[in-house]
Amino acid sequence: MTKQSIFGRISALVRANVNAAIDAAEDPQKMIDQLVRDYSSSIADAESAIAETIGNLRLLERDYAEDVDTANEWGRKAIAASRKADEMRASGNSGDADKFDNLAKVALQRQISAENEAKEAAPTIATQTEVVDRLKAGLQGMKEKLEQLKAKRNELVARAKVAEAQNRVADAVKSVDFLDPNSELGRFEDKIRRQEALAQGKQELAASSLDQQFIELENLGEVTEVEARLAALKSGPAPQAIDR
Structure with a gap:
């Protein structure tokens, strides 16, 4: 029990000496400048990740727009085929009328398929849009924090220089x-x-x-x-x- 107490005190003393040496070696200006660089690097990493997320969202939106356009195109083709079938049937050409009705059905099937793909993509796009908006807001907050950090850096560096000058004067006196x-x-x-x-x-x-x-x-x-x-x-x- 005594040995553990001694070892614990020695360990605490070593840690205290190490921490004191580190504190003495720290240059406030260099440490704050490094903090600014680290935070700036974090912002750059966040920007890269957000840019990738936005890129994926834009791909989804592009695919969604293509699906909508495809559905509309097949819808127009279905209407054209149906009208043609009606014309053929009105002229007594039932065979060609049935052929164009079948084409209209195929177009409608393609329209439905494209609409389903667009419907499936819509929730994902909505979710990703919310995520991107939050990420953008977070990134803006980080940039504002960086500006605050830079301003605080200038204040702290000025205060450190004043304190250093005061200490030198006190030592000289x-x-x-x-x-x-x-x-x-x-x-x-x-x-x-x-x-x-x-x-x-x-x-x-x-x-x-x-x-x-x-x-x-x-x-x-x-x-x-x-x-x-x-x-x-x-x-x-x-x-x-x-x-x-």
Whole structure:
């Protein structure tokens, strides 16, 4: 049970790292452009399929029109043969009259056959027409979606560029943060402060040495005066007392 839990956590961690790497590698503009290309390709495929469907519908409609024309033609032939038979019968030529009536019957049979074929094709044509209309509407919807996608693409690309610029500015500002002791500028400032402190220390040390020299010089003056007075005592009369 513990092994399964560990393996599950490792698997989740791997997936998270992979997804994070993919997210970092994704270029919004390239990804959206690819989406536009994929959708455009889907529209092209749909157009091809719809064009084929429309072509089949037009063949059905053409066959239907031919069947209707054929039925009408055989109908006209049946009428002509029937009238001819009537004329022959009226003139007393029964044999030829029967012959033309038989031709009229054949024409009527052909008319009925063509009409049946047209009737059978009619529902299919109606169904296919509805399908084509729906496909055309769907295709138009896809094209409108593509235009919306292109417009959204331009918006998102612009927003991505603005966000990228903002991030760069933020990173640049962060890199020169005067208050951050860990920044490069902070380290430079600390180094300069140490150099300034060293210079101040040297100045104070030099000043201290100079003061000591003056003190020694003053002490030397006092010693010199004492020596001079001692020499005067040795060489001259005794000094008189100072009146009070």
